Amino acid sequence: MSIRVGIYGYGNLGRGVELAVKNSPDMVAVGVFTRRAPESVKTQTGIPVYAASEVEKMQNEIDVLILCGGSSTDLPEQTPQMAKLFNVVDSFDTHAKIPEHMQRVDAAAKAAKKVAFISVGWDPGLFSLARLYGGAVLPSGNDYTFWGKGVSQGHSDAIRRIDGVADAKQYTIPVEKALAKVRAGENPTLTTREKHTRECFVVAKEGADKARIEREIKTMPNYFADYDTTVHFVSQEELNEKHGGLPHGGVVIRSGATGENNKHVIEYSLKLDSNAEFTASVLVAFARAAVRLNKEGACGCKTVFDVPPVYLSPKDRDEVIAKLL
Amino acid sequence: MSIRVGIYGYGNLGRGVELAVKNSPDMVAVGVFTRRAPESVKTQTGIPVYAASEVEKMQNEIDVLILCGGSSTDLPEQTPQMAKLFNVVDSFDTHAKIPEHMQRVDAAAKAAKKVAFISVGWDPGLFSLARLYGGAVLPSGNDYTFWGKGVSQGHSDAIRRIDGVADAKQYTIPVEKALAKVRAGENPTLTTREKHTRECFVVAKEGADKARIEREIKTMPNYFADYDTTVHFVSQEELNEKHGGLPHGGVVIRSGATGENNKHVIEYSLKLDSNAEFTASVLVAFARAAVRLNKEGACGCKTVFDVPPVYLSPKDRDEVIAKLL
Numbered sequence: 001m002s003i004r005v006g007i008y009g010y011g012n013l014g015r016g017v018e019l020a021v022k023n024s025p026d027m028v029a030v031g032v033f034t035r036r037a038p039e040s041v042k043t044q045t046g047i048p049v050y051a052a053s054e055v056e057k058m059q060n061e062i063d064v065l066i067l068c069g070g071s072s073t074d075l076p077e078q079t080p081q082m083a084k085l086f087n088v089v090d091s092f093d094t095h096a097k098i099p100e101h102m103q104r105v106d107a108a109a110k111a112a113k114k115v116a117f118i119s120v121g122w123d124p125g126l127f128s129l130a131r132l133y134g135g136a137v138l139p140s141g142n143d144y145t146f147w148g149k150g151v152s153q154g155h156s157d158a159i160r161r162i163d164g165v166a167d168a169k170q171y172t173i174p175v176e177k178a179l180a181k182v183r184a185g186e187n188p189t190l191t192t193r194e195k196h197t198r199e200c201f202v203v204a205k206e207g208a209d210k211a212r213i214e215r216e217i218k219t220m221p222n223y224f225a226d227y228d229t230t231v232h233f234v235s236q237e238e239l240n241e242k243h244g245g246l247p248h249g250g251v252v253i254r255s256g257a258t259g260e261n262n263k264h265v266i267e268y269s270l271k272l273d274s275n276a277e278f279t280a281s282v283l284v285a286f287a288r289a290a291v292r293l294n295k296e297g298a299c300g301c302k303t304v305f306d307v308p309p310v311y312l313s314p315k316d317r318d319e320v321i322a323k324l325l
Numbered sequence: 326m327s328i329r330v331g332i333y334g335y336g337n338l339g340r341g342v343e344l345a346v347k348n349s350p351d352m353v354a355v356g357v358f359t360r361r362a363p364e365s366v367k368t369q370t371g372i373p374v375y376a377a378s379e380v381e382k383m384q385n386e387i388d389v390l391i392l393c394g395g396s397s398t399d400l401p402e403q404t405p406q407m408a409k410l411f412n413v414v415d416s417f418d419t420h421a422k423i424p425e426h427m428q429r430v431d432a433a434a435k436a437a438k439k440v441a442f443i444s445v446g447w448d449p450g451l452f453s454l455a456r457l458y459g460g461a462v463l464p465s466g467n468d469y470t471f472w473g474k475g476v477s478q479g480h481s482d483a484i485r486r487i488d489g490v491a492d493a494k495q496y497t498i499p500v501e502k503a504l505a506k507v508r509a510g511e512n513p514t515l516t517t518r519e520k521h522t523r524e525c526f527v528v529a530k531e532g533a534d535k536a537r538i539e540r541e542i543k544t545m546p547n548y549f550a551d552y553d554t555t556v557h558f559v560s561q562e563e564l565n566e567k568h569g570g571l572p573h574g575g576v577v578i579r580s581g582a583t584g585e586n587n588k589h590v591i592e593y594s595l596k597l598d599s600n601a602e603f604t605a606s607v608l609v610a611f612a613r614a615a616v617r618l619n620k621e622g623a624c625g626c627k628t629v630f631d632v633p634p635v636y637l638s639p640k641d642r643d644e645v646i647a648k649l650l
Contacts (some may be wrong), residue, residue: 019584023465033558045551098650099643124650126458126591129634131649133451136610136637137603140348163501171439178607197508258606259344262598266451269594273587281583305635305649309454312461317630318424325423325449325628 002028003059003291006285008052008082009068010034010041012246013091016280017066019046024284026314030062057061059085064287067091068280075230076101081114083109084302089283091121100185106301115294116301119285121279125298127252129304130268132256138264139258144182146174146195150248150275158223159200162216164208167236169243172198174251182253185263198229201243203236248275285312327353327614328384330609333377333407334365335359337571338416339427341605342391343369349609351639355387366388370566384410389612392416401426408433408441408626412615414608416446431626440619441626446604447595448472452577454629455593459579463589466581469507470498471520475541475573480520483548484525487541489533493560494568496524501575507578510588523554526568528561573600610637 005021007014021029022045031048034041034045038049050058055065065086069075075092082088083105088134092101098119109116118127123145131143152172159168178195181188200217214231217224234242254266270279285302290310293302310317330346332339335357346354349371356373359366363374375383379568380390382391394400400417407413409432417426434441444450446469454521455469477497484493492551503520506513525542529535539556542549559567579591611629614636618627 016584023583024462099647101544102646119650126462128650129458132634132638132645133454135649136613136634136639137451137606139350139639170378185596258348258602259341259599262602264598264603264606265596267592267594267596268455269592271510271590271592273589274584277583277587278589280587281462288461304645304647305650306633308631308633309457309461310630313457314461314464320457320630321427321628322424324460325420325444325453325630 001182002026003031003288004028004063005287006030006033006058006062006065007047007068008054008055008065009044009074010036010049011068011150012276013280013283014068015044016274016277017068017283018047019277020281024288025283026288027284029035030058031148050228053246055082056085062086063291066283066287068283079116079118080104080108083114084112085114086292087115087287089117089120089287091125091206091279093117093124093323095124102301102303107311110300113294113299115298117288117303117307118301119303121282123250125279125282125304127250127268130266130295132305134252134256134266137190137256137266138256138258138266140252140258142187144190144253145254146179146251146253147250148174148196149274149286150228150249151243151246152282154225155198155200158220159202160216162213164205164213165202166205166220167203167239169201169239171201172195173199174226179251182186182255183265183267185254185255187266188244192226193228196227198224198227198231200231201234201239202231203239204233231261245273246275248272248278288312306323314319318319326565327351328613329353329355329388330564330612331355331380331383331387331390331411332372332393333358333378333380333390333403335361335368335374336393337601339391339393339603340369341599341602341606342393344602344611345606347605349613349639350615352609355383370431372392374469380407381410383466387411388616389414389559391608391612393608393650394507398544401429404441404443405429405433408439409437410439412440412619414442414445414610414612414615416450416604416608417444417585418446418449419650420449427626427628435625438619438624440623442611442617442628442632443626444628446607447597448575450604450607450629451595452575452593455591456579457630459581459593463579463581463583463591466579466589467512469515469578470575471504471578472575473497473499473521473573474577475566475569475597478571480523480525481544484527484542487538489530489538490527491530492528492564492591494526496526498522498524504576507580508590508592510590512580517551521552523549524550525554525556526559526564527556528564529558570598571600573597573603613637613639 067090155170251269392415480495
C-alpha cells in the first residue's frame with residue numbers, strides 16, 4: 001500500500017515536495033494544507049488543498065506529514081504541535097537551536113508514539129551525514145564545508161531591505177584556491193574571507209544612490225563585512241532573465257591521515273539546479289523512513305544520523321543489497 | 326570501557342587495522358591472530374601475536390573480531406565460522422557472491438546472537454552508501470561509479486603471471502572526458518572502454534620478448550581486452566621507487582532530475598594514499614557499530630545499509646548532533 005503524504009505549507013519547498021512525491025513509486029500525496037484561503041491555491045499536480053486547520057481531522061488518512069514552513073517562526077511551533085498527531089519531517093536549519101527544537105519535538109513525538117525527523121535536507125542533512133561518515137572513518141583529520149556556487153536567499157533578502165533597492169540576488173561562491181588546498185590534503189586553516197566570496201546582482205530604484213547602496217552592502221555586519229563582496233547593478237529584466245533560478249550546492253571534505261602520514265581525502269559535493277526541489281526530495285526520502293520506523297514501533301525525534309540508510313530506499317533490502325552493495 | 330578488538334589475519338589489511346585501532350580513542354587491540362608461526366610475526370605497535378587456533382579460547386577477551394583475509398578463499402569459510410564466536414566485520418568484496426555469503430553468515434551470527442558486518446570497506450562499503458543515498462533522494466536518475474586513479478592488485482597479479490614478467494603494477498584510470506560528461510548532468514551511456522583506461526608498468530625478465538608480453542597483456546580477456554591499455558617497461562628499481570605505494574580512489578555520481586528537468590549531481594569521491602589503511606579504517610568504524618548494536622540485543626548479518634550512522638562515531642549522539650548536524 002502506498003505511503004500517504006500530507007504537505008503542510010505550500011511555498012517553494014511544499015511545491016517541491018508535491019513533485020517529489022509524484023516521482024516516488026511507493027507514495028501518494030493526500031493534499032496540501034495552507035494558511036491561505038484554500039480556494040486561492042492551485043496545486044501543480046491537481047491534489048486537493050485544505051485549510052491548515054483541517055489537518056487534525058485527517059489523522060486516519062495521512063501516514064506522514066511533511067512540514068514545509070520556515071525555520072525562524074513556523075517550524076519551532078508547528079513541528080512539536082504536528083508531532084502530537086502525525087509522523088512528521090521538517091527541514092529546521094537554525095543550527096544553534098537544533099538541540100532545543102529536538103527536545104520539544106521529542107517530547108511531543110514520544111507522547112504520541114510518532115516518529116519526527118528534524119533538520120532534514122542537504123545542510124543540515126546530507127552534508128551532516130558526509131561529516132559524520134568522514135570523521136568516523138578518519139578520526140585524525142579536519143572537516144571542511146564550502147557552500148555554493150549558489151543563491152543565498154537570506155543574503156538576497158538582506159540586500160532587498162536596503163533603501164533604494166528594488167530587487168537583488170546574492171551568490172555565495174567558494175574560493176577555488178582554498179578548495180584546491182583542501183583537496184590536495186594540505187589541511188589549511190581558513191578564515192571566513194578565505195573560504196567564500198559573495199557576488200550580488202542588484203536592481204536599484206530610479207534615482208537611487210548606487211555608491212551608497214554598494215557601500216551599505218559591503219559593510220553589512222555578519223552578512224557581507226567579513227567577505228570579499230562584488231556588487232553588480234543590473235536591470236530588473238536582466239535579473240529575471242539571468243538570475244531567475246535558485247541553484248545551489250557545495251562541498252564537504254574530510255581530509256585525514258592514517259599510519260605513517262598516508263593522506264586520504266573524502267569529498268561529497270552537490271550541484272543543484274533547484275535548491276527547493278532537491279531539499280524536498282531529501283524530505284520525501286526521510287518521510288518514507290519515518291513511516292517504516294514507526295510501523296516497527298519506533299517513536300521520538302530522529303535526525304539523519306539515526307536511521308539505517310536502507311529505510312530511505314523505495315527498494316526492499318534484498319534488492320538494495322543485490323544491486324547497490 | 327574500551328572496545329577490545331581482535332585482528333584475524335596480518336597482511337596489509339590487518340596491519341592497517343592495527344594502526345586504525347591505535348588511532349581510535351575508544352578501542353584497544355587485543356592481538357593479532359595468524360596462521361603463520363606466531364613467533365615469526367612482529368607487530369607494528371607491539372601488540373601480541375597468537376596462533377589463529379587460539380582465538381576461540383579468547384571469547385571473553387574480545388568484543389569484536391576484524392577478519393582481514395581475502396575474499397576468494399579465506400572469508401567464505403572464516404566469517405561464518407567466527408560469527409559463531411564473536412561479533413565480526415569482514416571486507417568480502419566478491420559482489421556476485423554477497424547474497425550467498427550473507428545467508429551463511431546470518432545463520433551463524435543469529436544462532437550465536439552475534440552481529441556480523443560483511444562487505445565493509447569503500448567498494449563495497451562507502452561507495453555503496455553513496456549509491457543508496459543518491460538513489461533514494463533522486464529516484465529519477467543514473468548511477469555512475471568510476472575507480473581510480475589507483476593500483477588494482479588483481480590486474481597487477483594477472484600481469485605477473487605472464488611468462489617473462491618479473492614484476493608489475495597496474496593503474497586503473499577513469500577517462501576524464503566521460504567523467505566530465507557525467508558531472509555535467511548529460512547522463513551518457515558509457516561502455517567499459519569509455520569509462521576507464523589501464524596503464525601497466527612492467528619489469529621484464531632478462532631476455533624476455535617484450536613485444537609478446539605487451540600483446541599478451543593487451544589481449545587478456547576480462548582483465549584488459551575491453552580497455553585501452555598502455556604498457557611501459559621499466560626497471561625493478563624504477564618500479565620500486567615510483568610505483569611502490571598502493572594508492573586508490575574513485576567517484577560515485579548520482580545524476581538525476583526533479584520537477585521540470587531541474588538537474589542535480591551528487592558526487593562522492595575518494596583519493597587515498599593507501600588503499601589498505603583506508604579500508605582498515607572503515608572496518609574499524611563498523612567494528613564499533615557491531616559492538617554497540619550487539620549490546621542493544623541485535624544479532625545477525627548486517628551491511629553498511631543496516632546501521633544508523635551515529636553508531637559509527639566515537640562521539641556520543643548529543644555531541645554528534647551539536648557539532649555535525
